Amino acid sequence: MATQMPASSDRTRTNWTPAMECYFIDLLxxxxxxxxxxxxxxxxxxxxxxxxxxxxxxxxxxxxxxxKSHYTNLWTQFNDVKSLLDQNGFxxxxxxxxxxxxxxxxxxxxxxxSQFYRNKALMNFNDLCLIYAHTTADGRYSLSSHDIDFDxxxxxxxxxxxxxxxxD
Numbered sequence: 001m002a003t004q005m006p007a008s009s010d011r012t013r014t015n016w017t018p019a020m021e022c023y024f025i026d027l028l029x030x031x032x033x034x035x036x037x038x039x040x041x042x043x044x045x046x047x048x049x050x051x052x053x054x055x056x057x058x059x060x061x062x063x064x065x066x067x068k069s070h071y072t073n074l075w076t077q078f079n080d081v082k083s084l085l086d087q088n089g090f091x092x093x094x095x096x097x098x099x100x101x102x103x104x105x106x107x108x109x110x111x112x113x114s115q116f117y118r119n120k121a122l123m124n125f126n127d128l129c130l131i132y133a134h135t136t137a138d139g140r141y142s143l144s145s146h147d148i149d150f151d152x153x154x155x156x157x158x159x160x161x162x163x164x165x166x167x168d
Contacts, residue, residue, distance in 0.1 A: 014066050018123075023057055024050075024070060025124050028131045037131075041071075078128040084114055097121045 016024075027050040031037060036046035051064050081099055084090045089105035092098075098121045101109075106118055122128075 014062065014070070016070060020054075020058060021070070021074075021124065024054060024067065025074070025127050025131070027053060028071070029127060032131055040075075040132075074124075074128060075132055077122065078125070078132045080114060081117060081122060081125060084109075084117060092125070097123050097125065 028042075031042050031046040031050060034046075036043050042050075047064050047067065051062070051067055054060070054067060055062055081092075084099050085092055087109065090099055090101045093100045098119075099117050106115070109115075
């Protein structure tokens, strides 16, 4: 299904087919629904499970680095499209599964690397929204010292490696 070609430093490059990407996204979604995403990534068991299932499905000998690398590439696509959609004049067309804007808006947008998305459908963008939702630091779940309830139930203070009792 996928081929690997030798590259520099004795590394190989995986050519992802649409079927491989679709199955991988399904695995990611399953792990999200199971609650196995921690912050912006997944726990170790989730990666192990996804790798086992992916290799069994495609009969491939890939390692965890291949899946993590593609996870990062998908995250980049998600962020690129999200950044475009945050700009005036850009919107998402559900029928075309792509970012749309007038020719004037595209021509005026000064980021040449984003022109890639001008004619590219992203069939999995809605799934990527579910996978990467709330994975960026936006302050949504941050706490300050004013939000923490310091009550008298604290039994000790951890200083370095030793635990010293608190005297009342």
